Amino acid sequence: MGGLSIETVSGWGRRPVSRGAVERPEHLLLPPDGHPVLARGLGRAYGDAAVPATPGARVLETVRADRVLAFDQGSGRLTCEAGLSLAEVLRIFLPRGWFPPVTPGTRFVTVGGCVACDVHGKNHHRDGAFGAFVDRLVVQVADGRLVECGPSRERELFLATVGGMGLTGLITEVTLRLQPAESGWMLVETEPLAGLGAMLDGLRDAAKDWQYTVGWIDCLARGATLGRGILIRGRHATRGEAPAGPASEPRRLAVPLDAPEWLLSPVLMRAFNTAYYRMHARRPGRSARIVPYQGFFYPLDAIGGWNRLYGRRGFLQYQCVVPRAAGAAAALSVPGAAEASGATPSS
Helix, strand or coil, X not given: CCCCEEEEEECCCXXXXXXXXXXXXXXXXXXXXXXXXXXXXXXXXXXXXXXXXXCCEEXXXXXXXXXXXXXXXXXXXEEEECCCEHHHHHHHHHHHCEECCCCCCCCCCEHHHHHHHCXXXXXXXXXXXXXXXXXXXXXXXXXXXXXXXXXXXXXXXXXXXXXXXXXXXXXXXEEEECEECCCCEEEEEEEEECCHHHHHHXXXXXXXXXXXXXXXXXCCCCHHHCCXXXXXXXXXXXXXXXXXCCCCCCCCEECCCCCCHHHHCHHHHHHXXXXXXXXXXCXXXXXXXXXXXXXXXXXXXXXXXXXXXXXXXXXXXXCCCCCHXXXXXXXXXXXXXXXXXXXXXXX
């Protein structure tokens, strides 16, 4: 095992914050002394998923255990150590015609973290969450045994581990199925919609024909514009549709310091949301274009340290699922409840 160092630990939202005894081994194993350990990847969870519950607790960072162990070019079946990041998966395998089957809004996450959180992406309506593409896990359980599990082997352990937030043991290896992609480019359509009802209908209709759908909603709009937003639909561009050559990496910017708290005041956030909506509304009807995959899946990855825009106190992200039958009223109650508690919803 690697050496321990006492460090400040938080999620990407920078709230809550704790201190932990962090080690970064090249091979993932639980400590032989049986001491409790918290597995942590790249720290991109917005909440306290990988933050020590007690100061000084042991934290096992997995990012140095990032080896590709096997790959089948014919089927896209990848076996890797749990610390491999989606950024590395894309760097290595997209030029070979393969793409992660499910991806969250950042590529700076580990494969093991994707399993533990059973992450979802813009294709959730069609393909489900990350665990639907996992064939095999190796998990070191509390008594030290390394257990292979999967959909048809040690099934109960497998089902409890996918989305289990690391509570069943330490994930050391993952075998998953990548999906074919002809290019690193995306065909994307955007459409401004005047209200939340139209957005929900648009998402439902787009799901029939588009692999990826997402809606940006202005949670601070009022009156007749309440719930307005931008519907975004996308799919992987074919070789014939894609520009020549690979999609280039976007120019990276960096936030050098913590933003002042007034930058995210309701007045300024409302002005930003209005400008963003009007920028898209000026485009006639459905606006279609070919864009690099990075801009579609990972727009914020181009801004290093973008979480600092929320100031020193950080931010919290709230996600929930409501029944479709509950309609727009249930969805609109969420930002209303946030405002009533003194928080400022952004979008």
